[in-house]
Amino acid sequence: MPRDPLSSLVDVARLAKVSLSTASRALNPEATHPVKRATRQRVTEAAQRLEYRPNLMARGLRRRRLPTIAVVVHDVTDAYFAEIVRGAEDEAYKQGYLTFVCSSRRDPAAELRYVEMLRLSRVSGVIFAAGGLIEPNYQRAMRRQVEAIRDYGGAIVALAPRVERWATEVADNSGGARLMTEHLIGLGHRRIAFITGPANVATSAECESGYQLAMKAAELKPLVEPGDFSTAGGGRAVASLMKRDHTFTALFVSSDTMAIGTLSELHRRGVRVPEDLSVGGFGDIQSWEFAHPALTTIRIDLAGIGAAGVRRALEQVAGRDAAPRVRVHPVSLVTRESTQQLERPMAALA
Amino acid sequence: MPRDPLSSLVDVARLAKVSLSTASRALNPEATHPVKRATRQRVTEAAQRLEYRPNLMARGLRRRRLPTIAVVVHDVTDAYFAEIVRGAEDEAYKQGYLTFVCSSRRDPAAELRYVEMLRLSRVSGVIFAAGGLIEPNYQRAMRRQVEAIRDYGGAIVALAPRVERWATEVADNSGGARLMTEHLIGLGHRRIAFITGPANVATSAECESGYQLAMKAAELKPLVEPGDFSTAGGGRAVASLMKRDHTFTALFVSSDTMAIGTLSELHRRGVRVPEDLSVGGFGDIQSWEFAHPALTTIRIDLAGIGAAGVRRALEQVAGRDAAPRVRVHPVSLVTRESTQQLERPMAALA
DNA sequence: AATCGAGGGGAAAACTATTTCCGGAAAAGG
DNA sequence: CCTTTTCCGGAAATAGTTTTCCCCTCGATT
Numbered sequence: 001m002p003r004d005p006l007s008s009l010v011d012v013a014r015l016a017k018v019s020l021s022t023a024s025r026a027l028n029p030e031a032t033h034p035v036k037r038a039t040r041q042r043v044t045e046a047a048q049r050l051e052y053r054p055n056l057m058a059r060g061l062r063r064r065r066l067p068t069i070a071v072v073v074h075d076v077t078d079a080y081f082a083e084i085v086r087g088a089e090d091e092a093y094k095q096g097y098l099t100f101v102c103s104s105r106r107d108p109a110a111e112l113r114y115v116e117m118l119r120l121s122r123v124s125g126v127i128f129a130a131g132g133l134i135e136p137n138y139q140r141a142m143r144r145q146v147e148a149i150r151d152y153g154g155a156i157v158a159l160a161p162r163v164e165r166w167a168t169e170v171a172d173n174s175g176g177a178r179l180m181t182e183h184l185i186g187l188g189h190r191r192i193a194f195i196t197g198p199a200n201v202a203t204s205a206e207c208e209s210g211y212q213l214a215m216k217a218a219e220l221k222p223l224v225e226p227g228d229f230s231t232a233g234g235g236r237a238v239a240s241l242m243k244r245d246h247t248f249t250a251l252f253v254s255s256d257t258m259a260i261g262t263l264s265e266l267h268r269r270g271v272r273v274p275e276d277l278s279v280g281g282f283g284d285i286q287s288w289e290f291a292h293p294a295l296t297t298i299r300i301d302l303a304g305i306g307a308a309g310v311r312r313a314l315e316q317v318a319g320r321d322a323a324p325r326v327r328v329h330p331v332s333l334v335t336r337e338s339t340q341q342l343e344r345p346m347a348a349l350a
Numbered sequence: 351m352p353r354d355p356l357s358s359l360v361d362v363a364r365l366a367k368v369s370l371s372t373a374s375r376a377l378n379p380e381a382t383h384p385v386k387r388a389t390r391q392r393v394t395e396a397a398q399r400l401e402y403r404p405n406l407m408a409r410g411l412r413r414r415r416l417p418t419i420a421v422v423v424h425d426v427t428d429a430y431f432a433e434i435v436r437g438a439e440d441e442a443y444k445q446g447y448l449t450f451v452c453s454s455r456r457d458p459a460a461e462l463r464y465v466e467m468l469r470l471s472r473v474s475g476v477i478f479a480a481g482g483l484i485e486p487n488y489q490r491a492m493r494r495q496v497e498a499i500r501d502y503g504g505a506i507v508a509l510a511p512r513v514e515r516w517a518t519e520v521a522d523n524s525g526g527a528r529l530m531t532e533h534l535i536g537l538g539h540r541r542i543a544f545i546t547g548p549a550n551v552a553t554s555a556e557c558e559s560g561y562q563l564a565m566k567a568a569e570l571k572p573l574v575e576p577g578d579f580s581t582a583g584g585g586r587a588v589a590s591l592m593k594r595d596h597t598f599t600a601l602f603v604s605s606d607t608m609a610i611g612t613l614s615e616l617h618r619r620g621v622r623v624p625e626d627l628s629v630g631g632f633g634d635i636q637s638w639e640f641a642h643p644a645l646t647t648i649r650i651d652l653a654g655i656g657a658a659g660v661r662r663a664l665e666q667v668a669g670r671d672a673a674p675r676v677r678v679h680p681v682s683l684v685t686r687e688s689t690q691q692l693e694r695p696m697a698a699l700a
Numbered sequence: 701a702a703t704c705g706a707g708g709g710g711a712a713a714a715c716t717a718t719t720t721c722c723g724g725a726a727a728a729g730g
Numbered sequence: 731c732c733t734t735t736t737c738c739g740g741a742a743a744t745a746g747t748t749t750t751c752c753c754c755t756c757g758a759t760t
Binding site: 006053054055056057058060061066068070075076077079082083085086089090093096098099100101103110114116117118120121122148193231235257260261263264267286287290291292 | 356403404405406407408410411416418420425426428432433434435436439440443446448449450451452453460464466467468470471472498549558585607610614615617636637640641642
C-alpha cells in the first residue's frame with residue numbers, strides 16, 4: 001500500500017523546531033494555551049512550506065466529531081427537498097463543512113439506519129427536513145440515536161415541527177395556506193376545495209389548519225380531499241374529488257409536487273385552468289414557473305431554510321444557541337396564470 | 351463535555367476475555383489472521399451484548415479511508431443531477447456507505463476546493479458527474495488532488511468522458527442524439543434545428559456529433575444554435591434561432607432542462623407544439639412527463655448510471671476493477687406529445 | 701527425537717492530532 | 731533579593747482501531 005506522501009504535524013514541528021504540542025497550538029488559534037507571536041509565525045510558515053493539512057480523522061478522533069453535516073430528506077429528486085439540500089450545502093460549504101444527503105424514501109426504518117450511520121460517522125449536525133413523519137414504533141430508537149449524537153456534541157435541527165424542544169426552522173405553512181385561500185376568496189371563489197398531504201406529516205396538518213381558518217373566517221364550507229404529496233397522487237386526488245363534488249370553482253393543492261399531477265389530470269379531462277377552475281399550489285418548485293399554465297403558488301425560501309438550519313446546527317455545536325427554539329420563516333404569494341377571477345361570482349347568493 | 355457512553359472494542363475484548371487484537375480479528379472476518387470458531391463466537395456475542403459499534407474515525411485513521419462516497423455535480427436542484435445523486439445514494443446505502451453531495455455550481459474553483467475537502471475527509475470514492483467541464487487553469491491542481499486520493503486507496507469514477515484512463519460510466523449520448531434526430535427525420539422533418547450545450551462540456555459535444563451524424567446520413571443540412579444547459583438559456587436560444595431562420599419544422603434541444611425554457615418561450619410566442627413545431631428533448635426529467643405538451647425525449651437511466659458509478663468505485667477500492675475502462679449505458683427514445691408527423695412533407699422536394 | 705509448519709493468540713506499534721500536566725524562565729510585586 | 735504570577739514550551743497521555751511481530755502449541759514429517 002503506497003504511503004500518503006503528504007506531511008503531518010510532526011513534519012511541521014520538526015521544520016519549525018518546536019514540539020508537537022506547540023505546533024498544534026500555533027495552528028489552532030482558539031486553543032486554551034497562548035503561543036508567542038514569533039513562534040506562531042515560524043510554525044505557520046513551516047506549515048505553508050510543507051502544504052500541511054491536518055488529518056481530519058485524527059482530529060476527529062480527539063475532537064469527537066468531523067466537519068460534516070447531514071440533511072435527511074424524503075427524496076432528493078423531489079424538487080422541494082432538492083432546494084433545501086442545496087441551501088444547506090451552500091451554507092455548509094461556506095463554513096468548511098461537507099454535506100451528507102440521506103434520502104429516507106419515507107421509510108422510517110431507512111431513516112433510522114441513516115441516523116445511526118451518521119452517528120457512527122460523528123457528523124457535527126443532522127438536519128431533519130424529512131417532513132416530520134414519526135412512526136410510533138421507531139420513535140424510541142430514533143430518540144436514542146439522537147441522544148447519542150448529542151452526547152458527542154453533535155447538533156440536531158428540524159425543518160418541520162417534529163419533536164418538542166428541538167431547534168426548529170420552519171416555513172409559515174399555516175400562514176401561507178391562509179394567504180392562498182384568501183387569494184382565492186378575493187377572486188370571488190366560494191367553493192374552494194383543498195387537497196391535503198399525508199395525515200401524519202406535520203407540514204400537511206399546518207397547511208390544512210391555515211385553509212380551515214381562512215374558510216371559517218369567510219364563513220365558507222371547507223371541502224377537503226386527502227392526498228399524499230406525490231405527483232401521481234395529485235392526479236388521483238382530483239379525480240376522486242370530482243367524483244363526489246362538481247360545484248367547486250377553485251382548488252388549493254397543498255404541494256406543488258402534487259399540483260403538477262393535478263394539473264395533468266385536469267388537462268386530460270378537458271378542464272381548462274384557470275378558465276374552468278382556478279388552481280393554487282404550495283411550495284413553489286422553481287423550474288415549474290416555466291410550465292403552462294404557470295402555477296400560482298406560495299413561495300417558500302427553501303434554500304434559505306436549509307441554510308438557516310445549518311447555521312443553527314453550527315451555532316449549537318459551538319455552544320451558543322441563544323435563539324428562540326422555533327423560528328418561523330415568512331412565505332409569500334406568487335400570482336401566476338393558474339388562478340383568475342371567478343367569472344360569474346356567486347357572492348350574490350350568500 | 352459528556353462522555354460517549356457507548357462501548358469500545360476494549361470493552362468487548364474484556365467481556366469476551368480475549369486480547370484487543372483477537373477481538374478486532376474476530377469481528378473483521380476478512381482479516382489476514384485466522385481465529386478459532388469458538389473464540390469468534392464469544393467475541394461476537396460480547397459485541398452484541400454491549401451493542402458495540404466500531405468508531406469509524408479510529409478505524410479510518412488506520413484504514414486510511416472512511417466508508418463514504420461523494421458525488422460531484424453542477425447543481426442538485428437540476429433534476430438531471432438529482433437523479434444521478436439519488437441512484438448513487440441508493441447504491442451507497444445498500445453497501446453501508448454515506449454519500450456526500452457536492453454542487454460545484456459550474457465553478458471550477460469550487461469543484462477543486464470540494465475535491466480537496468473530500469481528500470482530507472478520506473472519502474472512499476469520488477464520482478464526478480459534473481458534466482466534464484475542465485478548465486485548463488485548474489487541471490493541474492485537480493490532478494494533484496486526484497492523485498492524492500488514489501494514494502490513500504480512494505477511487506475516482508467519471509460519469510462523463512473526462513480524462514483518459516479514468517474509470518468511466520457514461521450514457522450513449524451520441525447514439526441517443528442520433529436516435530432523436532432519426533425519429534424526427536422519420537416523421538418527415540427535413541429542417542431540423544439543434545440547440546447545443548456549453549462548448550466545453552463533453553456531453554454536449556457527444557450529443558452534437560450524434561445529431562451531425564444522423565443529419566449527414568440523411569443528407570440534410572444541420573442548423574446549430576449554441577445553448578448553455580440552463581432553463582432560461584433554452585428560451586434565449588430558441589429566440590435567437592428564430593431570428594436567423596424561420597424554415598425549421600423540428601427542434602432538438604440537447605437537454606430537458608433547456609427544453610423546458612424553450613417550450614415556455616415558444617408558448618409565449620404563440621408557436622404551437624407540436625402542430626407548428628416538433629420539439630425533442632434529451633435526458634428525460636421524470637417529473638416533466640406530466641407537463642403539456644409532454645416532451646418527447648431520450649430517456650437516460652441516470653439513477654442506474656449513478657449506481658453503476660458507485661459500484662465501480664467500490665470495486666476499485668476493493669482492488670478488483672477488471673471491467674473495461676469506459677462503460678457505455680444504452681438510452682432509449684420515449685415518444686410523447688411534443689413531436690408529430692410533419693403535416694406537409696417536403697420529401698418530394700428532395 | 702528433532703524439525704517443520706500451521707493455527708491461534710497476545711503485546712505493542714502505528715495511525716495523527718489534541719490536550720493535560722508539568723517545569724523553567726521571565727516579569728511583577730513586596 | 732525573594733516570592734508569586736504569568737507566560738510559554740515540552741513530554742506524555744489520549745482518542746479507538748488495525749496490523750505487525752512474536753510466541754506458543756500441537757500434529758505431522760523425516
